[in-house]
Amino acid sequence: MFRKPLGYLLWVVIPFTQGVFAQTNPGAYTVRGIVADSVSRQPIPYATIGITDEQQTPAASAYSGENGTFKMSLQKAGRFKLILSSVGYRPASQPLLIDKEKMLIQLDTLFLAATTVQLSGIQVISQWQLVEQKPGMLVYNAESDISNRGGTAADVLRKAPALNVDPQGKVTMRGSGTLKILVDGKYSGQMARSPADALNMMPANIIRSVEIITSPSARYDAEGAAGVINIITKKGSKSFSGNLEVMASNWEQAFNPRISLSRNRWNMSLHGHLHRAQDKSSAEMERTVLNNGQPTMVIRQETRKNNIMPHSSGELSLGFLPDSLSEISLTVNGWLGNWPDASQQHTVISLPDGTITDQYQQRVGSKEKFAGTDIALGYTRRLKRDGQEITLLAQFSPSKENTSYNSHQWTGDDKTRYREDNVNRTLNREWTFQADYTHPLTADGRYTLQGGLKSIFRHADKRYQVWSADGPPPADMVLQADRSDNFIYSQDVLAGYLLMKMKLPRGWNAEAGSRLESTHIKGHFNAPGSAFSNNFLNLVPTANISKKLDEAQTITLSYTQRLTRPYIWDLNPNANASDPRNITVGNPTLRPETMHQGELSYGWTSPAGTFINAAAFLKKTNNTIIDLTTTNAAGIATTRKENLAGNVQYGLNLSGAVSPTANWSFNSNVNINHLNFESDALMVVNTGWAADFNLNALYKLPGAVSLQAFGEYDTRIVTLQGHKTPRFYYSFSAKKELKATRMTVTLAAINPFNQTIRQKEYIHAASFRTGILNRYYNQALKVTLNWEFGSMFEQRGRKKISNDDVREQSKG
Structure with a gap:
């Protein structure tokens, strides 16, 4: 085969x-x-x-x-x-x-x-530059950014180059959300379940740096059309050390302990995260239903949400060095929490002339309880030849979640008119096995061949039942058989790759390789004849060539092909009808999307540390997986995943950092991109420009005091069926270091002059026009206490599994 x-x-x-x-x-x-x-x-x-x-x-x-x-x-x-x-x-x-x-x-x-x-008789060692250019990637040194104190990984990524993070924590790279987020180079079941949730559960104080890889080589899984983000955490120490961080604000409270110990051939690190967050938002929606271009109905909704979300996570890493050439590592990462999405809603339905035909109130009690673990075992052996290495890795990732809800509708006279319970439970199991080998072809190390094999076996069991009643208790809840079932899904991936790296004369460097991935998908329901299966074989080439013009300047040209596979969240046909006027459902017939990308980049780093990186890119995506919204004659909107024929995107990314004086430093990031969505089958055409800009400024005062200001602005964003209006985000921070006690106090103000982040979204098609005004409450004053004890943390590298091959579930 x-x-x-x-x-x-x-x-x-x-x-x-x-x-x-x-x-x-x-x-x-x-x-x-x-x-x-x-x-x-x-x-x-x-x-x-x-x-x-x-x-x-x-x-x-x-x-x-x-x-x-x-x-x-x-x-x-x-x-x-x-x-x-x-x-x-x-x-x-x-x-x-x-x-x-x-x-x-x-x-x-x-x-x-x-x-x-x-400075005042005290020797101060300079911090790492906030943004660096390294071969094949941009690196954001998060630990040098004081405003990250007390924050989450979402706050960290918000300031990284080439990335954009919306108020809910959804990450995009150059306008695309089909990317992969790794932690220490490894796949995380927590990230696969919901990246936005996972990023808001990870404390910023454990993050050392973030690698932004826009053109991944054949060594990476082919999944992740936009690119790969690798979050590097702080691990390992030569002796005993630790850190305690406590954060409190009007919206959230957190406790983040971590400890590290090394003795003889053993090393250990442990970190935890206890977090209580409050999520408050509101939305005003108006939808006009059209028939041959003429309005027939108007639906107006006001929705209020205010939820408390307790959650926790932790990781234990153990390393053992049996000899000077080998290393054995064990990592156990776990998470659990409750992420409810309860809401209050008022709906009014009227004719175009304003005559009200129906109105009702609705309360939804939604829970999203989840728990999971990643257990990874690794072995690395350096062989006799310099640079020759073999790595074996295995990982088991079990998880479960309960995303049930109950809804209650009543009229203005408090008379119950409809009740619904949706019970939705999922069990996931995933096994991964990986082997990588590096072989220098020449004694001088100029030419290196890398190769590897990988297998991923996924199994998901989703059971869902819907019960409803058209009246108040004691009216019996009746099982809705057509909306209840058991969805069994499996996805197996077998992959192999070869990659050649070449250090050529006169400052030239090149690498070229190919990755072969075979995907086998199976699924079935209880209903007869509902089984489906699909097999895909993808040969994914990558190439990269760079020229070092001098000690400060480098120019790089790269090409990569990527793909995005649907996962159970995209395929699951269980309809979320908690809002009966806005239904969300999966699509079991989805196919993977494929993307071709070319990129030309230029980097310059001066001896003084000034950094500039400019990258122009072009992407062509086929079978794009998108959210498509349609309406029926009653004005009920249904959103589900579909394969768009394709889209073309091109743009420019500019990143820079400069320190005009010893005390001042600035870094900035600009993304400009043009999107073109087009599908004859879905009758969708939309095109337009989008841009986002951020600026980060740091000033050091005498007495170990630092001040920082950050601002971000997003222009009008083009979507498949409409657009979103501009939005902005800003913060101010001050940090005081108490050298004698090794404590740090940080005070941060988030959007101090605006109670909410406001953004309007417009969706339109031949059968409807929708406008939504969203408000996200995040005006906050945050104080963080951080205490380090023992010796300072020092990074120790460790090989990890990196299952970056599955499309992530979007939150919200």
Whole structure:
């Protein structure tokens, strides 16, 4: 079955390996070493290493790897100069002598000192730049942003480059929401269930940085059309250390403990999150029903929501080093909570001339109780050859949730007219197995081949029953058999990839690869003849080539193909009719969407730390999975997932950071994109521009006090069937560090001059026009106390499962 596709995969990669061996020079001199921090003695990743000859002509250059190691090749012996630099460190240089008789030069560890300044007699070490450019990604160093104190992961991503986060926590990248969010490079069942919920459950104080990968290589799962977001957390320590954080505001309260311990060959880290949040919003909707373009009915609704959402999460990580070349890791992550969506609603139905034909009140009691666990076991073995490594990973992710609701309608004289109970319970089980291998093809490490295999086995069991009654108690609730069933669903994915990485002469770097993914989907209901199945085979090529123009400038051209698979939340036909005028339902016939993307980017980083990145991109998506709203003659709107014929998107992303003085720093991000939705089958055509802009400013005062201001503005956003009006968000923060006690006090004001975030949404089609005014209450004053004890936290890398292959469920 797989012989022919695998043959295609090898056909793509073999020509690159032939070119590698044709260019290899066995007589080259190899220089190897490690770059590390002079204080912590920890490796420095992505440091720039250059070699110049006696005429100061560049002879070789390289970046240090994740473990701080580097390797370069020289074609002749002689006297040279080794130059090292990295953001946040003082540049360093030293003489380098290449002896004709010694083909391999192993240098002692090279140490870089952090940039420091004297302030009131206290030595202050500079913070990491907020935004950095690294090979294939942009990195937002969240721990350097004081306004993240006491916040959640949604607040962190709101300030990251190329991303946009709406008031409910839904994340988009360059106008697209079909992206994958990983935590420490691994898949999370919590993220797959609902990214918005998961981000609001993750405390900001455990996040070290965020990697934004807009053109993922073949090493990543093909899922996630817009790209991949990898949230890096703080883990590991050389000795005992810990942190306690308490946050309180008028809308939420949280307690976030974390602890880390290392002893001999063992290391352990543990963090928890207890969070009580209040979610308040309101909406005013007006829908005009049309017949041949003429209005026949007007529906007006006022909805109020005010819910308390208690939830918690935690993670335990254990690592064991049986020898200097091996590592065994165990990670257990769990979460549970109750995320209700209860509401009060008033509905008025009238004729176009204003004559009221019906009106009623409705109360909905909705609960969303959930619990889940990710249990991951990993093994890494570094082999004899430098850079040669094999990694084995396995993960089990069980979860369950109850998303039931009950609704009660009554008229103006308090007479009950309708009651409904919808009981909806889901059990999920998922197994993942993964093996990755890295093999350097040449001794100098310029050419590396990576390959791997992966299998994912998913099983979901969703049972739902609907009961209703047309009158008040003691009228009996009657089972609605046509809206009750048991939905059994399985999705199995088998994948393999090959990826070639090449460090070419004159500052060129390239990588090319292919990933083959086979998807098998099965589902059935209790009703006879309701079973369905589908199989997909996708060959996904990726390519990336970059040129380092000089020590400060890099230009990159990349191409990737991605896909998005539907999951049980998209397919489930259980209709959510808690609002009988606005029904949401899944679509079991959905097909995966595929996307082609090309990107040209330019990056510049000055020695002073000024950073600019500009990227132009073009995307073409087929079988796009979208939410389509239709209405019937009674004005009842039904929204469900459909496959749009396709859409084209192009745009520009600009990110930058600058520090005009030692105390001032700014970073900003601008996204501009043009969307074009078109489908003859669905009779939908919509096109237009959209943009978002944010600015982050930080000022350091004497006495270990810092001030920060952040603002974000989104322009009019084009959607499939309409548009959303502009919105804005802003915050101010102040932080005071108490050095003696290692405590930090942070005060933040969120939207202090606006009680709500207001945004209007317009949806229109041939049969209706709808306008919705949404108000999200988030004006807040927040205080956070943070205490660190023991030694400072230091990052320790660990391989993780990264199941970034499933379309996420959108919240709300």
